[in-house]
Amino acid sequence: MILDRFRLDGKVAVVTGAGRGIGAAIAVALAEAGADVVLAARTRSQLLSVAEEVRRRGRRAHVVESDLSDPAAGAALAGIAVAEFDRLDVVVNNVGGGRPGPLGRSSTDVLERAFRFNVSTADALTRAGAEVMLRGDGGAIVNISSAIGRVAGRGFLAYGTAKAALTHYTRLSAADLAPRIRVNAVAPGTVFTSALRKLVGEEAMRERVEASTPLRRIGDPQDVAAAVLYLATDASAYLTGKVIEVDGGLHAPNIDLGLPDL
Incomplete structure (x- = not known):
């Protein structure tokens, strides 16, 4: 059956940045598909909560409290997966981020930190x-x-550049x-996510974001x-080297021909 191809029974996955938001949702989804999961992030209490959700799906979970801005910490997760579950089948390099700021209020150091956090850690675990x-x-x-690795937005110089590098790293690796x-x-x-709430907490800002997205909503983890x-x-x-844009149609053609709504 075609749905059997969406199963991960007997597989082991590592998910970084798994304590909340997108990473937590990914870990639970993989568990629902049958995978045992190694969960890595900085905050142990958040990881324990996600681990409980994984176990409720009947799968095993192992928590690794780690500062994944250090590439060596990311690399160590592969060995931990083998030590705990005897194999490794799936790696999800989810950890990342960067300090917002345009060129005039940024620095080379900020850019280098963004590369280390978004690209170097992914490379080490890969x-x-x-x-x-x-x-x-x-x-x-x-x-x-990230979509900001392809589109240009003010204030995302370091983060967007690092994510663009990660996108091409995906193709090359x-x-x-x-x-x-x-x-x-x-x-x-x-x-x-909780991070986005800090940026779009005001209703006017949320409406602005939704209006700029063709599907007229903010995404869910x-x-x-x-x-x-x-x-x-x-x-x-039969897919490799591809990037799926889960962006509500942000990259879709945006041409208004003046036709009536369907």
Whole structure:
């Protein structure tokens, strides 16, 4: 059955930035599909809450409290997965971020930190994870990029540049790791998380964001999790080096021909 291709029974996944928001939704979705999950983030209390959700789905969870701005911490997760669950099949490089600020209020140091947090950590875990996967049955790696890595928006110089690099890193690493490991990415648009609430807390700002999105709503973490599940499973067995834009149509053609609404 086609739905069997969306299953991860007997598989083991590592999800970074798994304590809340998009990362938590991804971890739970993978567990619902049958995977045991290694959960990594900075805040132990948040990780324990997500781990409980994974166990409620009948799967095992292992919590790793770690500062993933350090690439070495990310690389260590591959070995932890093997030590705890004897294998590694799926890596989701979700951790990332960056300080908002335009060029005039940014610095080279801010840019370098954004690259380290968004690209270097993903690279470290990709390398370590690939080494494990190549000794086993292969696997799938999914990177969480961002729509701002493609479109230009004021105030996102460091973050957007780093995410653009992660997007192309996805394509290049996919070429190197094929055919046994598939590497793809998801590029979310505006997704309603606790971080976003701080930016769009005012109703006028939220309305502005929704009005600029063709689907006229802010995304939900589960919208991203569903795309990651697809890329992590055999449902996407013939995809590698691709980026799925989960952005409410932000990248769709925006041409108004003056025709009446359908």
